[in-house]
Amino acid sequence: MIKPGDTLPDHDFTFVTDSGKSTTSLHALLANKKAVIxxxxxxxxxxxxxxxxxxxxxxxxxxxxxxxxxxxxSVNDAFVMRAWQQSQNAEAITMLADGDGAFTQALGLAKDTGGFGGLRAQRFALLAENGVVTQVCVEAPGKLDVSSADAMLRLV
Known part of the structure; x- marks a missing residue:
């Protein structure tokens, strides 16, 4: 599992916007930034x-x-993530569609839900500065405590 001090693996993410599809690497998204994923x-x-x-x-x-x-x-495709972003008025949040779960698996934070949904991400949040992880907060099954917005805001 990814831990503080590790550099996040680079990964190309696809984004769907009103003007079409584009691809950007995670390292480009995080360059010189503090971020919560x-x-x-x-x-x-x-x-x-x-x-x-x-x-x-x-x-x-x-x-x-x-x-x-x-x-x-989320382990969903870019079209689903865009629709969810729009339905939740979440335009201020960059939606990372990990369609095949490769990035989530590289973090060591995937889970298999079997026939219910297959490969998914565990519920977690991490804080990174310029792509280097400083905090990792993984939820216990069925919980929303340590990865909530309130909890992460206290860490930044």
């Missing part, structure tokens, strides 16, 4: 849509005022 098991799922992402949407201005970028990771 929080992961959800799935877009449009109950806890993710009712609490986890909305907490970050509500506090986005406070993170921005502290110079912290917000990125939301």
């Amino acid at each position: 929080f992961a959800v098991p799935g877009a449009f799922t109950p806890t993710c849509s009712q609490a986890h992402l909305p907490g970050y949407v509500t506090l986005a201005d406070e993170f921005q005022a502290r110079g912290v970028a917000l990125l939301c990771l």
Whole structure:
């Protein structure tokens, strides 16, 4: 599992916007930035849509005022992540679509939900500066405590 002091693995993420698709590397997104990357098991799922992402949407201005970028990771495709972003008014948050779960697996934070959904991300949040991890907060199953927006805001 990724830990403080580790450099995040580089990965190319695809983004869907009103003008089409584009691809950007994680290292380019994080260059010279402090960032919180929080992961959800799935877009449009109950806890993710009712609490986890909305907490970050509500506090986005406070993170921005502290110079912290917000990125939301999920093992979903870029079209799903864009639709979820729009439905949640989460334009201030960069949505990282890890369609095949390769990035989540590289972090050592994947879980297999079997027939329910297959490979997914564990619920977690990490703090990174210029791509180097400074904090990793992984939730216990069924919990939303240490990776919440409130918890991460206290760390930045």
